[in-house]
Amino acid sequence: MLNHHTLLAALAAAATLLILPTGTTAAPTGTTTTTPPPNLTAASPLTTHTVVAGRGGLRFDPDNIVATPGSIIEFHFLPANHSVVEAAFDAPCVPKDAASFDSGFFPVPARADGGAVQSGEVFQFVVRDDGKPVWFYCAQGKHCKGGMVGVVNQDLGSGKLLGGFRELAGRFGGVVAGVQGRVVGGWRGENPNPLAGF
Ligand SMILES: *[C@@H]1O[C@H](CO)[C@@H](O)[C@H](O)[C@H]1NC(C)=O
Numbered sequence: 001m002l003n004h005h006t007l008l009a010a011l012a013a014a015a016t017l018l019i020l021p022t023g024t025t026a027a028p029t030g031t032t033t034t035t036p037p038p039n040l041t042a043a044s045p046l047t048t049h050t051v052v053a054g055r056g057g058l059r060f061d062p063d064n065i066v067a068t069p070g071s072i073i074e075f076h077f078l079p080a081n082h083s084v085v086e087a088a089f090d091a092p093c094v095p096k097d098a099a100s101f102d103s104g105f106f107p108v109p110a111r112a113d114g115g116a117v118q119s120g121e122v123f124q125f126v127v128r129d130d131g132k133p134v135w136f137y138c139a140q141g142k143h144c145k146g147g148m149v150g151v152v153n154q155d156l157g158s159g160k161l162l163g164g165f166r167e168l169a170g171r172f173g174g175v176v177a178g179v180q181g182r183v184v185g186g187w188r189g190e191n192p193n194p195l196a197g198f
């Protein structure tokens, strides 16, 4: 039970609360609405992996990608005129089949001042659900033979590894080709971040 002193103290405390500094507006009484902070954007289960063609010479960087099915592999192109085409492990430097992806060529002139530059467009393809490795190469001139190759999800247990693919490409004696020189099996579109990837 409240005794006399406690009651007085409580009244005094209540009184001080009523003395508001000038300029302070009393909070509206009655309804108190608490607006919860907006939820964080959920992490997308799909990832975009950026690969830069021509970074570090005649190379894709990175050239050994691990990606979950459904992920997007996005190629950015530095000078001079690269492409990316899907191959089979045993037959590098030529398209795997009619369904192989092919970015077409991305001619990118080097800047006169030597500054960094990349194509205003990118090429994307989606990693298939079958979990199989995806081997790829650049169909420009001697680039594939020169080792401009890469892989998504190489199978360590299969013995078919990127080093072996590059070696086979180096020994390739046929005519390097793309899929009829047009964009298939993916999308070519505006570069979302032309200043990144150097
Ligand atoms: C925010 O997250 C909570 C907890 O997961 C969920 O119950 C609520 O529906 C979400 N609100 C919106 C606007 O997504």
Ligand SMILES: *[C@@H]1O[C@H](CO)[C@@H](O)[C@H](O)[C@H]1NC(C)=O
Residues within 6 Å of the ligand: 081, 105, 106, 107, 140, 141
């Ligand atoms: C890019 O390379 C392809 C294939 O070699 C060639 O046909 C095309 O003319 C080249 N483009 C430019 C602008 O050099």
Ligand SMILES: [Cu+2]
Residues within 6 Å of the ligand: 058, 081, 082, 083, 138, 139, 140, 143, 148
């Ligand atoms: Cu190339």
